Amino acid sequence: MKLSKHIITGCLLVVITMCACKKDERSPLSKDKTAPDPIRNPQVTNLAGAALITYTLPGNENLLYVKALYTLNGQQKEVKVSMFQNKLLVEGFGNTDERVIDLYAVSRSEIMSEPVSVTIKPLTPPIVNVFKSLKTDSTFGGINVKYVNADSANIVFEVLVVDSAGDWQHVDFNYTSMKQGAFNIRGFPPVERTWGIYARDRWDNHSDTLKVKITPVYEEALDKTRFNDVRNSFAGFIPQFDPLPNSGLNMVNAVDYSGSYPMRNLYDGNHTSMFHTKEKYDLPVWIPIDLDKSGASKFVLSRFKIWQRTGAYIFNHGNPHHWEIWGTNKPNVVSTDPNNTDPNTGWVKLGEYVMTKPSGWEVGQNSNEDVQAAAGGQEFELPNGIPAVRYIGWKNIDSWGSIDGFTGFFHLFELSIWGQKK
Incomplete structure (x- = not known):
């Protein structure tokens, strides 16, 4: 009886060791190498700096998700949505130029369908609208900046000043997602200087730079x-x-x-x-x-x-x-x-x-x-x-x-x- 127990225990140890030695390799969910059919009937709704694309899903049983591939600021980007959705959002565009988006149906074996290309033309992006809304004024010790951010986009304002050598120098950042607001940059003497303000979004798109000459109001x-x-x-x-x-x-x-x-x-x-x-x-x-x-x-x-x-x-x-x-x-x-x-x-x-x-x-x-x-x-x-x-x-x-x-x-x-x- 004791010998049998030792034999069983030894076998179990061998099995466990063999399992532990196997590589943890991830493989596709399916071995079906058939490419799914492409998506059908794509429709584009252009948005501010973005586009919403709706489509009809193929009827393939091995469909896993739909993928969009496109270029953004010189880099390839992709957006994936599951087989339970019939729309996807592409975003982060800093202008209204036309762009081509390639859409793929992807199987459980990670096999892509033939691409379906659609052309989008985003509406004016939030950073441009925010930039157009900027209003500046002198305030105690610095400059006051007011803005409207109707899209509640995540925006970063960078404020610059021209130094004595004529070079632009960074002064401060201001982060916001509020629909409208204002901020002040303080700590400057009452001397006229040239200020620059521009908006940047989370995709690193930049607006133009607003340049103004303002003299801060004296305070202590x-x-x-x-x-x-x-x-x-x-x-x-x-x-x-x-x-x-x-x-x-x-x-x-x-x-x-x-x-x-x-x-x-x-x-x-x-x-x-x-x-x-x-x-x-x-x-x-x-x-x-x-x-x-x-x-x-x-x-x-x-x-x-x-x-x-x-x-x-x-x-x-x-x-x-x-x-x-x-x-x-x-x-x-x-x-x-x-x-x-x-x-x-x-x-x-x-x-x-x-x-x-x-x-x-x-x-x-x-x-x-x-x-x-x-x-x-x-x-x-x-x-x-x-x-x-x-x-x-x-x-x-x-x-x-x-x-x-x-x-x-x-x-x-x-x-x-x-x-x-x-």
Whole structure:
């Protein structure tokens, strides 16, 4: 009995060894070498930078898929669709030139049919339409670029400037799939220079280059070491006007959540430290800041940038959703006029903002573009013509975790502000 067991075990080992030694060779699904019949009745619908081709499938039982072969930017491309579909999309064309697409029915043995050729003529590609829509203007510290991207195509804008030697130099990239939008390139002195902007898609098609001469508007980053927390000093003087937003309760003193999240973290230059108010406070929450504790300067504000609390909290929790920026030079005076425009007679509303997600998705669901937008900081401009102020008040109307809510809280990693000193 023991001998039989040893013999059986030995045989099994030999079989296993032989199986292990065999090459793992992939072979066609079928040994039928018959070529399938070609597809029939191809119909072309030309699209923006693309074409949709429909057809009638052959009746061969050994059909596996349909393949399109064509040349794109000097390289051969192929598109495959299964035997359960009767259409395929060819895309990535950077102009409206006519092109020939060869279509093949392919068997389970990877045998191709005779080709059926169709001619396509793509409509104007997205990068061309986007390029035609570009509008530029000077802005604080740089250039503002507006665009329309009706096809929601994945577009990359590259911005260039001409240097002192007359050569083009890369400045920045801007990625988008939004139907329309704008972006700013900052950090330049108020000197006229030549700018270039062009659009590029994921197939490396390039639009023409828009060339413009623009002089950036002067601005400087405010020195955050001169900022000061004045919540307790002027809490009772921050205005509330009927009808009050949300709860309507006069919560003016946003208290730190704990000693770990003090208000100085809001402007300490560290994008990982956090200011966090106590939770379940009545909204709106007011956060007043002295922009120059020495009292020497006032500022015409041009823009500000905020960095959300990141991780699982982006576009959620206590990150701001809807807020206003107010300003004054007399923080202990309250005007009875909600439309007051003189910062020397009370608080003046400087701007109102609602944060939007690039993806437009629901709270709790974030795209890669959402994550990148939050991590890189989000910039907001103040309107032209606002007065110079020494004090600002951030009026947090609601946060992402309590949109249109009556209670909530507020947190941010960092706030930076730019403007002109007066």
